[in-house]
Every structure is written in C-alpha cells, then in structure tokens.
Amino acid sequence: MxxxxxxxxxxxxxxGMHKTASTYIQRRLRKNRDLLRKNGVLLPxxxxxxxxxxxxxxxENWKPWSRWLKRAEVRNCNLLVSHEALSCSLYKFCxxxxxxxGQWLADQLQSCGWRLKVVGFIRDQESYLNSRxxxxxxxxxxxxxxxxxxxxxxxxxxKSECDLITLFGWLIEMPSVDRVMIPFSANKDHKGREHxxxxxxxxxxxxxxxxxxxxxxxKSVSSxxxxxxxxGVALALEIKRFLEQHHPKALVGPHKKRLRGGIxxxxxxxxxxxxxxxxxxxxxQQMIRRRYQSSNAEFCRCFWPNMTWDELFKSRLQNIREPxxxxxxxxxxxxxxxxxxxxIASNLPSTIVAEILx
Numbered sequence: 001m002x003x004x005x006x007x008x009x010x011x012x013x014x015x016g017m018h019k020t021a022s023t024y025i026q027r028r029l030r031k032n033r034d035l036l037r038k039n040g041v042l043l044p045x046x047x048x049x050x051x052x053x054x055x056x057x058x059x060e061n062w063k064p065w066s067r068w069l070k071r072a073e074v075r076n077c078n079l080l081v082s083h084e085a086l087s088c089s090l091y092k093f094c095x096x097x098x099x100x101x102g103q104w105l106a107d108q109l110q111s112c113g114w115r116l117k118v119v120g121f122i123r124d125q126e127s128y129l130n131s132r133x134x135x136x137x138x139x140x141x142x143x144x145x146x147x148x149x150x151x152x153x154x155x156x157x158x159k160s161e162c163d164l165i166t167l168f169g170w171l172i173e174m175p176s177v178d179r180v181m182i183p184f185s186a187n188k189d190h191k192g193r194e195h196x197x198x199x200x201x202x203x204x205x206x207x208x209x210x211x212x213x214x215x216x217x218x219k220s221v222s223s224x225x226x227x228x229x230x231x232g233v234a235l236a237l238e239i240k241r242f243l244e245q246h247h248p249k250a251l252v253g254p255h256k257k258r259l260r261g262g263i264x265x266x267x268x269x270x271x272x273x274x275x276x277x278x279x280x281x282x283x284x285q286q287m288i289r290r291r292y293q294s295s296n297a298e299f300c301r302c303f304w305p306n307m308t309w310d311e312l313f314k315s316r317l318q319n320i321r322e323p324x325x326x327x328x329x330x331x332x333x334x335x336x337x338x339x340x341x342x343x344i345a346s347n348l349p350s351t352i353v354a355e356i357l358x
Contacts, residue, residue, distance in 0.1 A: 013086065202215065
C-alpha cells in the first residue's frame with residue numbers, strides 16, 4: 001500500500017493543459033475512485049467539487065481546501081485534484097498583485113504540513129490550437145475563422161493561452177514544489193524514454209506513488225470526446241452566426257449546451273468525425289512556430305533539460321495533413337441550412353423555435 005506518513009502528505013494537482021485527454025483521465029479516475037482511496041489517494045467524487053476548489057484559489061478562500069485536507073488526513077490518504085483549467089489560472093496573480101495563485105496554494109499547503117506535486121501534460125501549440133479551436137466552435141463560444149482565432153491567441157491573454165513559460169513559469173521560481181511535465185502524444189516521455197501512443201491515465205498514475213498492482217487493476221473507460229469533423233465545425237459556425245443575428249438569448253445557459261449536444265449527435269449520425277477539421281497551413285504553422293519557438297526552448301531548458309522540442313514533437317508536426325476548409329460547396333449550402341434548422345428545432349424550446357423559424 002502507498003499510504004503516506006502523517007508528515008509527508010501530498011496534494012497531487014493535475015492541471016491539464018487543455019486538450020490533453022483530461023476528460024478521459026478524469027472519467028477513469030472517478031471510475032476507480034474506491035480503488036485509489038484504498039491505495040492512499042483520495043479524490044473528489046464529482047467534477048463540480050474540483051471546480052469549486054479551483055474557484056476557491058481564485059478567491060483566495062482556504063476553507064474548502066482545508067476541509068478536503070482534513071478528509072484526506074482522516075482516511076490516511078494523499079489528495080488528488082484534477083482540472084485542466086488550472087493551467088490557465090495558477091499563473092495569474094493574487095489580489096495583492098505580488099504572488100501567483102500557484103504560490104499562494106503552495107504556501108497554504110506548506111503551513112499545513114502538506115507537499116504540492118503538480119502534474120501537467122504539454123501539447124505542441126500547432127495541434128493544440130487546431131484542437132482547441134474545434135472545441136470552442138463546437139461549444140458555440142466563438143465564430144471567427146481559424147486564422148483570426150490563432151492571431152488573437154498569439155497576442156496573449158485569452159482562454160486558449162499556450163505560451164508555456166506564461167502558463168508554468170511560476171513553477172521555475174518554486175523549487176519546493178515537485179513538478180512533472182509530461183509531453184502529450186510525443187515521441188518520448190519526460191524521462192526521455194521512447195514510446196508510441198502512451199495512455200495518459202497510466203502516465204498520471206505513475207506519478208501518484210501507487211503500487212503497480214493497483215494501477216494494473218484500474219478499470220478502463222471509453223474515450224468519447226471526439227471532434228465533430230470539418231462539416232460539424234461548419235455547422236456550429238453557421239448556427240452561431242444565425243442565432244447571434246436572430247435570437248442571441250438562445251446562445252446562453254442550458255440552451256447552448258443542448259445545441260452542442262445536437263451538433264455532436266448529427267455529426268456522429270452522418271460520420272463527419274471521419275474527416276477531422278484541420279485549419280493548419282504552412283503560413284499559419286510558421287506564424288505559430290515563430291511566436292512560441294523561444295518560449296518552447298526555455299521551457300525545455302527548465303523542465304526537460306536533456307531533450308529538445310523537435311526531438312519530442314517534430315515527427316508529429318511533420319504528419320499534419322493538408323488543411324481543409326469549413327466551407328460547404330454552394331450546392332450543399334441548402335443542406336447546411338437544413339441541418340441548422342434540424343438542430344435548432346430539436347434542441348431549443350418550441351417557443352424559441354417558433355420565434356426563430358416561424
């Protein structure tokens with residue numbers, strides 16, 4: 001058993017980044033929650049609880065964290081909290097504008113006799129931005145084209161921030177915090193070992209001080225978080241454009257969530273995920289590489305000193321396919337509008353549908 005001694009309890013903080021199989025990891029963690037607890041790792045049962053803990057950091061409210069630490073202590077466990085948005089939150093400054101939120105958390109833990117171990121998954125910016133754009137479009141959060149989206153992210157201070165020194169530089173100044181940065185879908189792991197298609201859950205589990213037998217016993221889950229394909233992206237953009245013009249209130253709260261589900265179901269029904277969206281072309285790739293080249297080199301120097309960025313991600317970048325457009329052909333424009341109407345009619349209240357579609 002991997003039970004901690006009372007003086008060596010650890011908060012394991014899985015912080016993403018976005019688009020690194022976090023949903024899959026979290027679903028599998030929760031499916032094996034009892035097994036993990038029996039082997040000395042306690043985690044919240046519901047995502048909302050992780051979200052509340054993340055928000056408590058933003059508010060500099062220690063009470064929710066204190067309660068969870070006490071629960072772990074009573075059960076003689078370490079504590080694991082997993083939320084991909086932590087990567088975009090911990091680097092920001094506290095209200096005093098002097099220390100980052102991550103340092104505030106580490107200081108609070110230290111005062112309680114706890115250690116902090118941060119585990120992050122790192123994805124190359126080109127594939128990350130392509131995947132993140134698809135996610136945000138599917139969620140009806142944005143409706144810009146891919147080039148405009150990339151240009152905005154590169155300027156900084158967006159929800160898609162991916163400058164690694166911006167996100168994780170605060171850790172460089174905190175040697176007391178144990179940290180592991182795992183290259184996502186790369187040629188090698190963070191220790192330089194070559195591998196193909198590693199399981200992110202297994203990679204995280206290796207960092208939790210769990211017995212190998214416990215890791216082998218963990219139940220699997222299906223990976224269901226797939227993009228809706230090129231045509232699904234086109235449909236989401238069209239729905240976003242149409243509703244912003246005709247009924248903006250349909251793009252808030254539960255309405256938006258139901259529309260997203262409708263887009264996903266239509267994409268799956270029509271086999272659209274078989275043709276994934278790819279907005280990358282040579283000029284966009286060069287723009288992204290120029291922006292992040294220096295930061296990536298500095299990140300490697302600090303976190304992966306025995307490897308270079310190209311060693312980890314070069315072959316992955318070389319395998320990027322030719323870009324495809326989200327535009328439907330003129331002949332298929334009527335079909336796009338028909339799909340738009342079906343999704344709206346099936347997923348919004350009848351009163352709103354009547355106002356929009358007449």
